[in-house]
Amino acid sequence: DQQVKQNSPSLSVQEGRISILNCDYTNSMFDYFLWYKKYPAEGPTFLISISSIKDKNEDGRFTVFLNKSAKHLSLHIVPSQPGDSAVYFCAASALSGTASKLTFGTGTRLQVTL
Amino acid sequence: DAGITQSPRHKVTETGTPVTLRCHQTENHRYMYWYRQDPGHGLRLIHYSYGVKDTDKGEVSDGYSVSRSKTEDFLLTLESATSSQTSVYFCAIAGGRGNQPQHFGDGTRLSIL
Numbered sequence: 699d700q701q702v703k704q705n706s707p708s709l710s711v712q713e714g715r716i717s718i719l720n721c722d723y724t725n726s727m728f729d730y731f732l733w734y735k736k737y738p739a740e741g742p743t744f745l746i747s748i749s750s751i752k753d754k755n756e757d758g759r760f761t762v763f764l765n766k767s768a769k770h771l772s773l774h775i776v777p778s779q780p781g782d783s784a785v786y787f788c789a790a791s792a793l794s795g796t797a798s799k800l801t802f803g804t805g806t807r808l809q810v811t812l
Numbered sequence: 813d814a815g816i817t818q819s820p821r822h823k824v825t826e827t828g829t830p831v832t833l834r835c836h837q838t839e840n841h842r843y844m845y846w847y848r849q850d851p852g853h854g855l856r857l858i859h860y861s862y863g864v865k866d867t868d869k870g871e872v873s874d875g876y877s878v879s880r881s882k883t884e885d886f887l888l889t890l891e892s893a894t895s896s897q898t899s900v901y902f903c904a905i906a907g908g909r910g911n912q913p914q915h916f917g918d919g920t921r922l923s924i925l
Contacts, residue, residue, distance in 0.1 A: 702854075732913055741816075741902050741916030742855070787854060793911050798843070799870065800914060802854035 701725045704803035717775040719806050721788030728790040733773045736785045778810045816917035824923045831890040833920050835903030843906040844886040848899040893924045
């Protein structure tokens with residue numbers, strides 16, 4: 699039972715264009731969402747988060763959008779750079795629960811081409 | 813970078829042997845977590861700790877135990893390793909009341925033959 703889904707295993711985008719990574723969730727108790735970026739042989743690195751009281755959060759080139767009614771969030775990267783090539787994981791938790799346990803999606807591999 | 817060190821970084825062992833992985837943090841964070849990453853599954857929570865001697869099970873806890881005798885150290889033990897436990901294991905820490913983003917170590921690649 700996959701509560702957090704990333705339906706696109708991979709995405710290829712040209713440098714300078716927008717990258718849009720999508721994530722869907724099924725658990726209505728989730729109220730805090732995060733995006734992580736992972737390079738090979740390294741741990742996931744926190745990118746950006748959003749709580750359910752917001753529908754948008756921006757940090758530099760990264761913007762996360764949350765549509766609670768559709769149980770959908772997306773990460774926009776603009777402009778995309780070659781260094782953004784990595785695997786991106788969406789994660790969710792219920793802050794009212796103990797210790798903010800994260801449930802992860804399966805990841806989307808982003809390749810930014812020159 | 814968050815001060816998280818995982819050891820060992822790589823280990824190869826045989827089925828039936830005990831294995832202990834260590835996570836050490838220098839951030840004095842209350843919350844610590846162990847995840848495993850497998851193809852097609854993303855990261856899945858094994859166990860977590862919300863304080864010294866306070867631990868609880870995650871989604872895939874069968875076959876694993878944990879201990880936390882000091883704030884800075886969180887140990888993951890496979891009592892009798894099986895080939896299905898071949899995976900990459902990540903430790904994470906979080907501050908506040910568990911409502912801060914988790915920060916991850918660089919992982920331990922464990923192969924069980």
